[in-house]
Amino acid sequence: DGGITQSPKYLFRKEGQNVTLSCEQNLNHDAMYWYRQDPGQGLRLIYYSQIVNDFQKGDIAEGYSVSREKKESFPLTVTSAQKNPTAFYLCASSSDGTRYGYTFGSGTRLTVV
């Protein structure tokens, strides 16, 4: 079955460490996105990529980095520069910009300990 796989489901990070969240899709979608979800807030866009080897900052990119070396993969690194990284992170993909909606992964819950 086609879909988006995010791993790990839960992740714990010590302060000052970088961590990488994985996102893999087998839908042959060109565009991929990373969102952050905090309690009581909507989804906020971190980074997006419309094609391989290209990505753009979203609304809250500070403290995060991404790469898009393969169409199927769009990993997100949460760096030590992100001061409040505890959140739920969702990866999404789409085939035609945003006109047809997104397919989402099941998310990664990151906690700083």
Next chain:
Amino acid sequence: AQKVTQAQTEISVVEKEDVTLDCVYETRDTTYYLFWYKQPPSGELVFLIRRNSFDEQNEISGRYSWNFQKSTSSFNFTITASQVVDSAVYFCALSGLNSGGYQKVTFGTGTKLQVIP
């Protein structure tokens, strides 16, 4: 600038009651798309419906129905005869079809629906 407002933070209903989730949006685009997503406790957002700005026909899918009114910039979602499995957070979203290659999607803050058996 785009904005999506879901004024209802949490709603509780007893099973079999009807419930309407409100969504009000703001956009300067003449062509845009509206979406509803469901987020069950498992966390994954599930796509429910998409409407474009030129199609104001209401839609019904089983127990779900959507009322799109451009005059009031609203895209409300009604669940008829609610069930416990409907308990989730529901997000309304807006996508603008503008130039520049990226069509920004703006999400509302979500409405948490609890259906009590």
